[in-house]
Amino acid sequence: MTDEIELPAEMTLLWGLRETVRRGRKPSLTVADITRAAIEVADAEGLAAVSMSRVAAQLGNATMALYRYVKSKDELLLLMSDAVPDGPPDLPDDVDWRTGLTLWARGLLEVTRQHPWTAQIPISGPPLGPNSIRWFDCALRALGGTDLSEEEKVGVVMGLLTLVHGELRLSIDLSRSYAKNPQAFGRQYGMALARVVDAQRFPALSKVIAAGVFENEVPYDEEVEGEFEFSLGLYLDGVAAFIERRTTGQG
CATH class of the missing domain: 1.10.357.10 (Tetracycline Repressor, domain 2)
Incomplete structure (x- = not known):
């Protein structure tokens, strides 16, 4: 028989095992709603735009309402990172x-x-x-x-x-x-390197440049x-x- 341990707070949140603080009216949000809204904000405006207040605005709710479900931005990021990759590919049973x-x-x-x-x-x-x-x-x-x-x-x-x-x-x-700056890649990059790379100091890289590796457009x-x-x-x-x-x- 294995000893029971207390689950980390992150796992209780991610697996929906945390008790939500209930005050006042019946809750109109879920953790899934909040996570979905946060992802929408990040997709449209970048991760830097994600905040509890911005996500609350996306949902049309007061910021404090979110804290009944998610305690901090760190928790919100944790939820987002787990939610983004939907289910994995359905591998056939006989796949090698x-x-x-x-x-x-x-x-x-x-x-x-x-x-x-x-x-x-x-x-x-x-x-x-x-x-x-x-x-x-x-x-x-x-x-x-x-x-x-x-x-x-x-x-x-x-x-x-x-x-x-x-x-x-x-x-x-x-x-x-x-x-x-697309010019900083490919052929122009190779040409710039060729001007500064000394074959004695950088013998291996010199061979790469001479082979035309960076000239492939x-x-x-x-x-x-x-x-x-x-x-x-x-x-x-x-x-x-x-x-x-x-x-x-x-x-």
Whole structure:
């Protein structure tokens, strides 16, 4: 029999287990209403615009009414970050682990890119909310047919999660910069580097420049997508090699 522990305040909020302070009239709001309104504000005006008062205005309510459900902006951000990725992809029961994780990673990146402000919310710990747990469970199930231990499955999923979040943050920041100054990327970037990079001081980078790597004028969106697919493939190749060692008893 396991000892019962008191759930963290964040989990009681995310899982709808917190008792709402009830005073006066019957409550006309729900935590889901507040979260939805906050996401609408962030989508339209950016994360910096999200405040308890701005969300209250979006709902047509007094600011103090929100505090009956959500205690602070930090809690509001927590709710938003869990609500943004809707359910994970519906993986077929017989899907192989690599296809499953590929679909999972692409799906997570796609839904978070639709709400770029999510990249500004700090990741404060492991998955806690129901949506985050669904995504976590989905990726773990994709590895169900492998010889990995349960601990190793968690390690693979957390590594993939790091890759996706890193790609999200990098692509959003670079897309912003590209929109302001597209000339700073691609061929012009390579030409500028060629003027200042000394082959003796930077031998490896000099070879990259000489090979014309930066002269490829691929549309920026396609380039970003290609880089993610390349990184994802490399990561999954590493996982495949690790699984092979496990299967053959070499690791």
